Amino acid sequence: MKIDVKRLAKLAHLQISAEQEKVYAAQMQDILEMVEKLPQLESKESLVDPNNPMTLRKDIPENSYKRDVILQNAPQTQAGCIVVPKVMD
């Protein structure tokens, strides 16, 4: 199977040089060959483990972190907001 690394990179928001593209394509081909050895299995059952249903905690409002603490990790801030490039014209 031919893998379109360029398209995958676009989907994953990655930029890949032409040189890297070749290396990745060859390596992914090897990995897929290994992966394709999986047996064909059929099941109508759900993939969720019935013995271990995940439980979500209740949505109860509680004190959270202060805005300035959270913003300390942001690459660029202004007036208590995170700055990003313009999204709409």
Added chain:
Amino acid sequence: MELFEHTAAQLSDMLAKKECSSEELTASVFDRIHSIEPEIGAYITLCEDLALKQAKDVDARRISGEELAPLAGIPIGVKDNICTKDILTTCASKMLYNFVPPYDATVIQKLRAQGVVISGKLNMDEFAMGSSCETSYFKKTRNPYNTAYVPGGSSGGSAAAVAAGEAVLSLGSDTGGSIRLPSSYCGVIGLKPTYGSVSRFGLVAFASSLDQIGPIGRSVSDVAMLYQAIYGYDPHDATSVAAKHESTTFHAGNNIKGKIIGIPKEYFMSGISTEVHDLVMKAAKVFEENGAILKEVSLPSTDYALSAYYIISSAEASSNLARFDGVKYGYRAEKFDNLIDMYERTRSQGFGDEVKRRILLGTFVLSSGYYDAYYKRAKLLQKQILQEFNDIFASCDLLLTPTGTDTAFRIGEKMGDPLKMYQNDICTVTVNIAGLPAISVPCGMAASNGMPVGMQLIAPKFEEQRLFDAAGCYEANIGNLCQIPMDIKKEVIS
């Protein structure tokens, strides 16, 4: 004997009897770090001032007569993908080179509440993706038994630090073998707990359905003590399992009389080095001499486990790592034309090669038209593997396998060939796929290169005590399993 050379169990006793203080112990560990860290490179961030302050606080509490937890005052290193409030948490990636979490992971909250001293943050493969600790953005960690060799990965810093005496204990994380493989390569004991028994809240996600935090130490008691300190239900982790063994006190047992130990034949076939095979079988004899019954068993789906693992883990990684976009935290590209360009440049510059490879593979297996052929098939195989384990545990108490196919390899030896690197995990991934607990225990040194070899014991879900019983029995027979190599072998790397 210096303080840093003792096990946590010994130190806990010494601290309680006031034969030493936590400050003296912490200073001893940092003396060791300063003398040896240039050779090993286990840490990304050292917290010496903070650790000494924590140590003094614990000492003051002890002097005032307060009853303290067993691990109070003992310095522990933490893998750098576990969030520590006000301490850098980088995941060994350029993407998070400056990330200072505003909160502690649940395991860290628990340890702090018990007065544990945090010595620093340990090196790893970038975002825990790798088996050699070589994909770290910051540095390569070296094996304390011979610095020309890798420590294994991804928790390479966690295993190397404990092996070299740069931490009494450490925390690692294990998605496909990342605690057990480096423990085997560095000659220490590492536990991958049952999925859901230790909270993942604050562990930077790689493959959420497989990731699990666990302890690494130099004695079975040490590993049991640290597991005791971190396990338990946490409402902040939806996959955390409520109180299956809430009142258990974990300890190194010694009696395995009458226990049936299964030897799955698929783990001893081609691909396993003769030395590893022989040392693990020699350990099996020790169990037999102590009254255990050995039984050959079969896990037929083992051959497919690695494929299922790489599909599931890469799919989840591509989804989990979508959050790193240069907006809210971490690295942001300096120059860009627009928002999409900022995402792309940030991610392309911030992630290393291995991380990109897994994101691409994950994107592929989840993409339209391929989901059923890859991801769904892998999830069905996961069910089948779990069923095979359940069937075997109906007639066995434990399973015994090698941890790695061979000893540690030389730095650089496998970096150009991802498939060869992935094969290192062949004995460990099934355990993650089935969500089981497993422990890697040193079982000798390979004569060919003098490097440690580990055996893996696997138990049914929430039966960690069975692992401590068997490992403890082996330790009681052999004696000290993990000796700190004081004279570190340095080979010129060609």
